[in-house]
Amino acid sequence: MNALVLLNGFSLNSDMKKKVFITGASSGIGEYLAYAYAKRGYFIGLVARRRDRLEKVGTHCSELGGQIKIYAIDVLKGDDCKTAIxxxxxxxxxxxxIYANAGVGSPDGLSSGSAENMNHVLSVNILGVTNTVMPFIPHLKEIQDGKIAVISSVASFRGLAHHAAYSGSKAAVRNISQGWSTALYKHGISVTAVCPGFIKSEMTGDNEFPMPFLMETHVAVQKIIRAVDRRKKVFIFPWQMKYFMVPLMKWAPDWMFRKVGM
Ligand SMILES: NC(=O)c1ccc[n+]([C@@H]2O[C@H](COP(=O)([O-])OP(=O)(O)OC[C@H]3O[C@@H](n4cnc5c(N)ncnc54)[C@H](OP(=O)(O)O)[C@@H]3O)[C@@H](O)[C@H]2O)c1
Known part of the structure; x- marks a missing residue:
């Protein structure tokens, strides 16, 4: 039988599960976020396109103590996102x-003569975030609570050569997150822009360039969850990125970036 706790006139059903919605849950950061919340006994909404991968992640979440619901959808399809949410x-x-985490990264294809690559990265990384967050806002306002996490990147602090769409999309969502955070504060809703450095995942698996301070996925998600639970506005990690790399990216002269092709 459910235990009912009366608190200042509000009733709180202590057996009621907490719910977390994670896009990009079929691999990498999203997958490990799901495992971390499963260990806490959460009800997890798993979102990505690859159903088979989501089912594997879901099975492991159940083994860890979580409850799951799979939504095999593309975050670019706004109507599908709204229905799922x-x-x-x-x-x-x-x-x-809510974790707006789904994202892609690929080079701009500057010599391709086509905007296709850039447009895809911009769409998934920006519209995928708005398609995920906007349908939740009326409900969160109603309950006057909720934590939204938007996964940006350390790359958001400078327009990167050959990855301008990626760095630009991550700057856009960091900025959007800041606006949402200000507007939703009075409704008890926090918005955290998460800016990771390099984290082990499918996305970084193919990188051939050096990845300083590369972090294990399970370690990264613990840090992310802690920052989101503390309702931080911006969370840049690891600390080496925050205190050395980001200032360098903001203030170092252009010729330095031309020299390293970054
Ligand atoms: N790893 C890093 O070093 C790092 C650093 C900074 C920021 N980030 C950001 O962290 C987030 C997670 O990336 P990751 O590193 O964990 O990479 P990942 O392993 O490649 O995961 C990306 C996830 O996004 C999903 N996804 C991609 N396009 C989608 C679409 N159109 N609709 C629905 N889901 C889609 C993928 O699932 P499906 O393919 O099954 O759809 C996958 O689950 C991304 O936003 C990334 O930009 C990563």
Whole structure:
């Protein structure tokens, strides 16, 4: 039987699960976020395109103690996102956190004569975030609570040569996150722009360039969850990136970047 706790006139069902919605949950950071929340006994909405991968992640989440619901959708399809989110909101439990994490990274293809690569990166990394967050906002305002995490990047602090779409998209979502954070504060909703350095994942798996301070995925997600739970506005990590790399990216002269081709 559910235990009912009365707190200042509000009733809180202590057996009610907390819910977390994670896009990009089929691999990398999203997958490990799901495992971390499963260990906490959360009800997890798993979102990505590859259903088979989501099912594997879901099975492991269940083994770890979580409850799951799979949404095999493309975050570029706004109507599908809205339908999935309305469904997830309607399921039992209290909405706790939303991770707009799905993202892609590929070179701009400057010599291709086509905007296709850049447009894809810009669309997934920006519209994928708005398609994920906007449908939740009326519900979060109603409950006057909720934590939104937008996964930006250390790359957002400078327009990168050959990855301008990626760095530009991450700057855009960091900025959007800041606006949301200011506007939603009075409703008890926090918005955290998460800016990781290099984290082990499918995305970084193929990188041939050096990746300083590369972090294990399970370590990274613990840090991310802590920052989101503390309702930080911007979270840049690891600390070496925050205190050395980001200032360098902001203030170092252009000729230095031309020299290293970055
Ligand atoms: N790893 C790093 O070093 C690093 C650093 C800074 C920021 N980030 C950011 O962290 C986030 C997660 O990336 P990751 O490193 O964990 O890479 P990853 O392993 O490649 O994961 C990317 C996730 O996004 C999903 N995704 C891509 N396009 C999608 C679409 N159109 N619709 C739905 N889902 C889509 C992928 O699933 P499907 O292919 O199954 O759809 C996958 O689950 C990204 O936003 C990335 O930019 C990563």
């Amino acid at each position: 309305d469904n997830f909101i309607s399921l039992p439990g209290d909405m706790d956190s």
